Amino acid sequence: MPRKPEYDRDALIDLARDLFWKRGWAGTSLKDLERTLNMKPGSFYAAFGSKAALFELTLDRYAENGTRRLEALAVEHGPLGALQSYPALVIDASSSPAKACMLAKTVLELGGQEDQLAARANSHLSRMEGLFAELFRKAQAASHVSGRYDAETLARRYQSDLLGLRVSAERQNVDAQAIAREIADGLTRLSHP
Amino acid sequence: MPRKPEYDRDALIDLARDLFWKRGWAGTSLKDLERTLNMKPGSFYAAFGSKAALFELTLDRYAENGTRRLEALAVEHGPLGALQSYPALVIDASSSPAKACMLAKTVLELGGQEDQLAARANSHLSRMEGLFAELFRKAQAASHVSGRYDAETLARRYQSDLLGLRVSAERQNVDAQAIAREIADGLTRLSHP
DNA sequence: TATATACTTGAATGATCACTCAAGAAAGGC
DNA sequence: GCCTTTCTTGAGTGATCATTCAAGTATATA
Numbered sequence A, B: 001m002p003r004k005p006e007y008d009r010d011a012l013i014d015l016a017r018d019l020f021w022k023r024g025w026a027g028t029s030l031k032d033l034e035r036t037l038n039m040k041p042g043s044f045y046a047a048f049g050s051k052a053a054l055f056e057l058t059l060d061r062y063a064e065n066g067t068r069r070l071e072a073l074a075v076e077h078g079p080l081g082a083l084q085s086y087p088a089l090v091i092d093a094s095s096s097p098a099k100a101c102m103l104a105k106t107v108l109e110l111g112g113q114e115d116q117l118a119a120r121a122n123s124h125l126s127r128m129e130g131l132f133a134e135l136f137r138k139a140q141a142a143s144h145v146s147g148r149y150d151a152e153t154l155a156r157r158y159q160s161d162l163l164g165l166r167v168s169a170e171r172q173n174v175d176a177q178a179i180a181r182e183i184a185d186g187l188t189r190l191s192h193p
Numbered sequence C: 001t002a003t004a005t006a007c008t009t010g011a012a013t014g015a016t017c018a019c020t021c022a023a024g025a026a027a028g029g030c
Numbered sequence D: 001g002c003c004t005t006t007c008t009t010g011a012g013t014g015a016t017c018a019t020t021c022a023a024g025t026a027t028a029t030a
Helices: A009-023 A030-037 A041-048 A051-091 A102-113 A116-141 A151-168 A176-188 B009-023 B030-037 B041-048 B051-091 B102-113 B116-141 B151-168 B176-188
Strands: none
Touching: A009 A030, A009 A051, A009 A102, A009 B102, A030 A041, A030 A051, A041 A051, A051 A102, A051 A116, A051 A151, A051 A176, A102 A116, A102 A151, A102 B009, A102 B102, A102 B151, A116 A151, A151 A176, A151 B102, A151 B151, A151 B176, A176 B151, B009 B030, B009 B051, B009 B102, B030 B041, B030 B051, B041 B051, B051 B102, B051 B116, B051 B151, B051 B176, B102 B116, B102 B151, B116 B151, B151 B176
């Protein structure tokens, strides 16, 4: 009996994520969203409720996408291979609106005022770190990484290195791919005592 | 003949820097600045010209302060010792309004739209990297770091690690001091072959 | 003490912010 | 064709944005 919406909700969330990713929370106005999503304010609020609610959706989608890509790498190259190829992949910005991590950008922008969006970004980062740790444990089980390291410690450092890489990739005149290679090389050296 | 201003310009710039550092460019309104600097709009614009002009001043002061602290460390602990103690120092946030680097935050917030404030932050980061390289060269001259490494390459990686550390320090539930220790330990391993 | 020279004040500017809502348009079931 | 239900439209909300400026106040020199 009713009328169907004209938009593809999933595609809209992707568009919004790319916009928020590039310009940040405060840097993205509702007018920007209206233009990019091709929606009038009324439709926007009927569909998403608020700017913050949509941002939350994009944060979740961003994180889910990241884990999905890493898990795909693990299937293809094994746990250590995935951890080694992920850095280069993540700053290869063809098709990606920014090189820095959207979760990190959110924490930096909103973390100071204890915003709940920052808290959510933070928890996504922690889940990511957990996935890194799991891959390190699997690499240890396969004897590709020495057992004398603590997987959580390795994951914490790997996450930090990745965040640094992705900030560096946002700078001008920095060869971020070279840094990505160094991070991958560093993991190779974990194989033996 | 004239009347003297009631404010201490230097102190005001410090206050503004701390506010911008914590909340970022868009997150800091003129009302915030008026409150923190205890100035009415007229005085503010007479003194600084615009929000952007003041931000530029705070960016310069932030960068100058960073190089000064690192150079002081070098005098006290030598080039390698300075590079090793800098990471822990920089995330020891007692007295500092945020742990992440203000220059990095600015690049992340404004880098996408080719803002000139982001460009200035970027060039400050490059100057910092140059100082890191100089310290690595001195450490090599003193045989504390092996000569088979390229100082610029070491500096680029060090800068990236530092940026990652400082983003990590902004997160919840992350032992950033542990990461700082790992970075310092990593430098020790550069001494031989 | 008079005057020139700042500096300080705060109301007002137009623009933009996120958001609301009443009215109209489209699609199903009868 | 009619009615119900949902979606779309876009003008309008009050708040806040950075900025301006005319009027008032204080100081130093003459």
